Amino acid sequence: MRETADKLEAFYAGALGRCARDMALRRLFTLWPDLAGENALGLGYCDPYLSAYRRSANRVVLVSPASQGAVAHRSSRGVMGCVADETLLPFSDHSFSRVLCVHAVEEADDLPGMLRELWRVTEPEGRIVVIAAGRSGLWARADSLPFGAGRPFSRKQLRDQLTRAGFQPTVGAGALYSPPIARLAGPKTSFYFERAGETVWPRLAGLVLVEAIKRLYIEPTPVESARVRSPIFGGIAQPSVDRGRMERQSREDE
Secondary structure, three states, X not given: OOOOHHHHHHHHHOHHHHHHHHHHHHHHHHHOOOOOOOEXXXXXXXXXXXXXXXXXXXXXXXXXXXXXOOOOOEEOOEEOEEEEOOOOXXXXXXXXXXXXXEOOOOOXXXXXXXXXXXXXXXXXXXXXXXXXXXXXXXHHHOOOOHHXXXXXXXXXXXXXXXXXXXXXXXXXXXXXXXXXXHHHOOHHHHHHHHHHHHHHOHHHOOEEEEEEEEOOOOOOOOOOOOOOOOOOOOOOOOOOOOHHHHHHHHHHHO
8 A cells, every 4th residue: 555645745744854855856956957848747746856847847747646646736837736547647658758756666566567657658768767765774664754665676676677667777876864863854964964875875875766768779788609519418428439440340240
């Protein structure tokens, strides 16, 4: 069962939620500094992250999985969100140039199907960023927090999943090194933990981020050629025999 939209909204209204959002956006802004003229899709609970791009993006659409429910987030164009089956999105092929997934992959019932559907609605050369709870981080072990629900991932696991879905991973990063304690979630303290974590214990990130590109034509991995050798059959090896000697012996016997 997924975390409900009401619980996620309450989480991001508190100190821990703001800390998680700010530290993840610090990384996301390095990948996507601006979305001017782009059509962006957010799957999961992405409003705290995509709201910073509303003014520059051409269009921002938020999709909540049906089992999660939704909050009626609004923009100048009206309600910008909907509820849908994550494996059957109500969009035509190649609709979005940017796709963001937050609170989506950890509790997906059919993760390969969801990623294949995202590949379908992403335009060629479009980019996707997946943000998920890190396997080695403290936040994945806090059962009372949204990032403690479902299964966490390592960067390699996310890259492998995206590759199987037809994306080509480009870069990965970690974020959110501060412990999930409200009194340590202030901006200055969080930034200190972030700098220390990136330098001292980069594998202990609370969140992992992986960006990938939708490639229609990818160069196949070259296969090294090997020299073909004589086959080796089973059984007991037979000693070599002089064929000419065998023929002479046969004539003498006659």
